[in-house]
Amino acid sequence: MTKIPKEERPATVPKAKQAGETQTRWGWVEPTVWTERMLTALEEGVKGGKWYSLMDKEYGLPNLLSAFKEVKRRGGGAGVDHQTIKMFERDLMANLKRLSAEMANGTYRPRAIKRRWIPKPGSREKRPLGIPTVRDRVAQAALRHVLEPIFERDFAEQSYGFRPKRGCKDALRRVNGLLEAGQHWVVDADLKSYFDTIPKEALMKQIEEKVSDGRIHEMQRAYLNQEVIEDMAGWVPEAGTPQGSGISPLLSNIYLDELDQIMKQLGYEMVRYADDCAPRRR
Numbered sequence: 001m002t003k004i005p006k007e008e009r010p011a012t013v014p015k016a017k018q019a020g021e022t023q024t025r026w027g028w029v030e031p032t033v034w035t036e037r038m039l040t041a042l043e044e045g046v047k048g049g050k051w052y053s054l055m056d057k058e059y060g061l062p063n064l065l066s067a068f069k070e071v072k073r074r075g076g077g078a079g080v081d082h083q084t085i086k087m088f089e090r091d092l093m094a095n096l097k098r099l100s101a102e103m104a105n106g107t108y109r110p111r112a113i114k115r116r117w118i119p120k121p122g123s124r125e126k127r128p129l130g131i132p133t134v135r136d137r138v139a140q141a142a143l144r145h146v147l148e149p150i151f152e153r154d155f156a157e158q159s160y161g162f163r164p165k166r167g168c169k170d171a172l173r174r175v176n177g178l179l180e181a182g183q184h185w186v187v188d189a190d191l192k193s194y195f196d197t198i199p200k201e202a203l204m205k206q207i208e209e210k211v212s213d214g215r216i217h218e219m220q221r222a223y224l225n226q227e228v229i230e231d232m233a234g235w236v237p238e239a240g241t242p243q244g245s246g247i248s249p250l251l252s253n254i255y256l257d258e259l260d261q262i263m264k265q266l267g268y269e270m271v272r273y274a275d276d277c278a279p280r281r282r
Contacts, residue, residue: 028164030146033145039149042153051150051211052212058139058142058143058146060100063142064096064100067140067141067145068092068141071138072089076137079111079113079131079137080114080133084134085134087134099135109222110139111133112228113229113242113244115131128242130243140223140245144250146216147247151257155253156257158269158270158272159260160272161253162274163253171272186278186279189276190277191276194252195275196240196242196243197239199239200224203224203255204221207220207254223241223247224241228242252274253274259272260272263279
């Protein structure tokens with residue numbers, strides 16, 4: 001995608017301006033990772049625009065415990081190892097300590113993803129759903145806790161899907177506001193099989209622009225290259241990040257952020273919700 005200079009980028013979510021606003025603005029972040037000192041750095045910007053030494057934040061036990069609670073709350077079935085959330089929880093702290101140790105010493109490797117096909121809303125078609133193991137879902141949630149605020153800081157105002165404190169109703173309110181303002185020409189677009197077609201290397205380059213921790217890069221590449229298992233057959237997809245993976249929604253927004261920037265510069269008032277968008281010419 002075409003690179004857009006920072007000074008020409010569309011408005012992002014407003015930054016904190018007064019004391020106390022930082023905690024309000026970032027109240028959704030994982031507190032075991034994002035201390036007050038780190039949030040201040042997030043607001044003010046880090047040297048060179050890149051974050052270093054993040055891996056220890058990911059494998060910290062408090063973060064992993066919070067990640068497990070999130071995985072439990074979301075539910076979901078067992079992965080290729082047949083271990084359910086309930087089974088993982090029976091020996092929770094031992095499992096988390098083992099996972100933390102593997103991340104710390106570099107031996108952690110995500111297991112294959114089980115693929116299932118589920119009905120696609122509003123269509124007779126079905127879409128693939130990836131089911132990582134519970135262990136990997138915990139690790140992915142912990143990684144998202146670390147990465148999401150770094151990218152959320154600069155995401156364009158006009159995207160609404162898979163973002164904290166935003167949702168479908170917010171996108172619809174924005175669309176309604178534009179219609180009431182007299183912008184009646186609408187193009188409704190959907191990116192077909194978007195999650196399955198994201199270019200891996202292009203996505204990694206966007207991550208590397210803001211994160212310089214090589215161990216985080218290694219882990220992210222491992223997730224992008226997980227084997228997929230369906231009906232006893234296994235393969236590694238050439239592109240994409242599986243729907244159902246806990247880190248995929250964030251990755252989908254990272255890759256499409258450049259589209260948000262470009263459309264704004266071309267004069268389109270685009271409202272994007274994940275891979276669905278409704279551009280309007282100003």
